[in-house]
Amino acid sequence: MNILNVPGSEPSSPICSAKGCRADAVWVLAWNNPKLHTPERRKTWLACEEHREHLSQFLGVRGFLKDVVKLEDWEEPAP
Numbered sequence: 001m002n003i004l005n006v007p008g009s010e011p012s013s014p015i016c017s018a019k020g021c022r023a024d025a026v027w028v029l030a031w032n033n034p035k036l037h038t039p040e041r042r043k044t045w046l047a048c049e050e051h052r053e054h055l056s057q058f059l060g061v062r063g064f065l066k067d068v069v070k071l072e073d074w075e076e077p078a079p
């Protein structure tokens with residue numbers, strides 16, 4: 001999946017995961033690829049207002065998208 005930023009040093013404030021975007025993240029997209037992950041597992045992408053729909057659709061058409069949550073409301077699921 002090459003629509004994402006190349007992983008680099010961790011920024012001090014979370015930024016959008018969309019490729020080339022440097023906007024502050026506002027949304028957390030929680031997703032799961034059943035071919036790779038156990039059902040409870042959640043991968044997360046971050047999205048700004050502009051890219052939330054784009055990234056949600058990318059995951060949604062593949063059936064991966066589980067949840068879209070405001071960053072301020074997001075809590076990592078308990079292990």
Ligand SMILES: [Zn+2]
Binds near residue numbers: 049
């Ligand atoms: Zn963005």
